[in-house]
Amino acid sequence: MFDAIIIGAGACGLMCAVQAGFLGKKVLILEKNNKPGAKILISGGGRCNYTNLNNSALNFISENAHFCKSAFSQWTVNDTISFFETYGIYGKEKTLGQLFPETNSAKDIVNVFTGLCNDLGQEIRCDADVKLVQLTEDGSFSIAYERNGKSSVVETKRLVVASGGLPVQKMGATDFGLKVARQFGLRIAATAPALVPLTVTGKEADWFANLSGNSIFCRVSNEQISFEENILFTHWGLSGPAILQISSYWHPGEWITIDLLPGQNIAELLEEERRQNGKKLFLTFLSGLYTKKVAESFGKYLPVDKNIASLSKIDIQQAERFIHQFKVKPAGDKGYDRAEVMRGGVATEELSSKTLEAKKVPGLFFGGECVDVTGWLGGYNFQWAWASGYVIANNI
Missing domain, CATH: 3.50.50.60 (FAD/NAD(P)-binding domain)
Structure with missing residues (x-):
């Protein structure tokens, strides 16, 4: 037939x-x-x-x-x-x-x-x-x-x-x-599983979970490839288009690097701001680049309570590493159902x-x-x- x-x-x-x-x-x-x-x-x-x-x-x-x-x-x-x-x-x-x-x-x-x-x-x-x-x-x-x-x-x-x-x-x-x-x-x-959210566990898990629902345009990369799209913080770790893309190239045990401000240089932006308004708090400056909740969360890693004029060279270098080379070692992925x-x-x-x-x-x-x-x-x-x-x- x-x-x-x-x-x-x-x-x-x-x-x-x-x-x-x-x-x-x-x-x-x-x-x-x-x-x-x-x-x-x-x-x-x-x-x-x-x-x-x-x-x-x-x-x-x-x-x-x-x-x-x-x-x-x-x-x-x-x-x-x-x-x-x-x-x-x-x-x-x-x-x-x-x-x-x-x-x-x-x-x-x-x-x-x-x-x-x-x-x-x-x-x-x-x-x-x-x-x-x-x-x-x-x-x-x-x-x-x-x-x-x-x-x-x-x-x-x-x-x-x-x-x-x-x-x-x-x-x-x-x-x-x-x-x-x-x-x-x-x-x-x-x-x-591919095109799948990635999980984060351990001592950093709460920091990611507290940002659940916040999205940032980023460049996410590993040794093979990079993608520029949004990431999404979740209760279990990371999702969003850029994370789904990199997940297809990710294997357990590997690190991924996230540039939280692609196409710009945080050190140059801070120097420009220092000349214009050095009294501005670093937190206020960051709140102009990210949501207030995201900017406040950066306080775990950056001296956000300082004003920009008082940021030291070491502070600026720390900000560059954190903003442009944020390292994540996912614990795993959300499996085939996700x-x-x-x-x-x-x-x-x-x-x-x-x-x-x-x-x-x-x-x-x-x-x-x-x-x-x-x-x-x-x-x-x-x-x-x-x-x-x-x-x-x-x-x-």
């Missing part, structure tokens, strides 16, 4: 089904949740940042930094924009190239796919929990699943695993894709970059988050999902 069976009605699986339908191929999607696009619907707070105008291979983490280039050459950001505009969704750019639907509704994104699947005769079976995948003697894939208390088996020559990664278990996230890959002898690149995506996955060496077919298992394809291609925050992971879905559709 079906040219291919897709496991997972997320971004990759839905795009794959639609693009296959455009090519006259009939597919079946098996989805564990009770509706398609569950993770799309909660993305971006329900607004769905569906691509990024600055997308390139440089915005992705993978053992093979070049692997995603083929998919992105086959399906570009312009292709994504044109696709959605064709079906009435026009993007509006927010910060750093992030594109959201003008309607600010992730439901509109999902509705495009479900409507097209219906028009193209592609079948989506929700509440379908796949239990077993086997290779038959004739080279077909036998997929056993349970749905509404009944067990069923379907067979296909082409199987697409687009079941996502481990984040957001309440949305039905599992390691299914990784299990299938291991079952067929494919290597898995080490997995970990992570946007999973880092790692099916090793790229196991797949053809041109088709996303497993080299060892003809007819078996992997796309989306379960592959070792992890994008930055800001629509990059959706662009990978759309691109990988398109590539697979053209090769099943």
